Amino acid sequence: MSEEAIDRESLRWKKFPVLDDGFVCLVDVMGDDSSIVQAARVSYGEGTKRVSDDRTLIRYLLRHRHTTPFEMAEVKILVRVPMDCWRQWIRHRTANVNEYSTRYSVAIDGAQTTPVDQWRTQSTSNRQGSDRPLSEELGQKLTESELAFQKSARQLYDERLEAGVARELARKDLPLCTYTEAYWKVDLHNLLHFLALRMDSHAQLEIRQYAKTIGENIIKPLFPISWEAFEDYRMQSMFLTRLDRGVIERLNAAAAEQKLSPPYTDEQFLAAQDETWKDLKRCRERDECREKLVRLGLMTEPTDA
Secondary structure, eight states: OOOHHHHHHHHHHHEEEEEEEEEEEEEEOOHHHHHHHEEEEEEHHHGGGGGGHEEEEEEEEHHTOOOGGGHHHHOOOOOOEEHHHHHHTTTSSSSSSEEOTTSOOOOOOOOOOOTOOOEEEEEEEEOOOEEEEEEEEHHHHHHHHHHHHHHHHHHHHHHHHTTTTOHHHHHHGTTBEEEEEEEEEEEEHHHHHHHHHSSSSSSSSSHHHHHHIIIHHHHHHHSHHHHHHIIIIISOOOOOOHHHHHHHHHHHHHHHTOOOSBBOHHHHHHHHHHHHGTTTTSSSHHHHHHHHHTTSSSOOOOOOO
């Protein structure tokens, strides 16, 4: 057995913990980096081998969004995840899924509990996101009441089962913090898309932890060349829109005329903003453009952005 085969075998069924009682583990894998190269060369022809090694080809494919060859590799993963987090997960309709059924089986006796230091306020700028942490003093009270509710909900569920209520009916009041398990089989192209969205800083923290664990502990060792390209061209890259480019061009033109140099101020940024943004009191596209320029070192961090 090759060293690569031994490494893959040791990775199978290894549970990587997530949250307080969740996990992800590799069940099976089909293909590796060479499978992507093999599929690509069916299209490009054997002659490409002379001008491009495997790493260069994979990086070219991902850089230019030629993603079909990445569909030739697949992974099957077993996940244990809270139901509310799973609702976000299952929205990615690009995988084959088989989930634990609380209609046929007794619900998993496990619920995700929030640590006292991880209760977060609602974001004022993003309706679907959270913001800063609440105080640990308040968090302690919230966690205590959460534990009491979870215990009561489970007790109610168990009492219904003991009374002979059908599982499909007894489960109706289980909270969304209850853990579920599922097999999730997906090709590498769609998996990388899932990870790009769910590892992003704007994703909810809990599903971000699952995505990060899958990516770094399973996908990275299985597909090291693809993972390197994914980090370079998706996770650590930046997309500039036509409007973003226009702002940069106007900033540079004004700087050349006035003999200025970056980083530019927020006042200079607003003077160079796109015409369609100027009359908007709140504009997410403008805010995103500002963030990109700050990351590029072209702007100072605004104090009242």
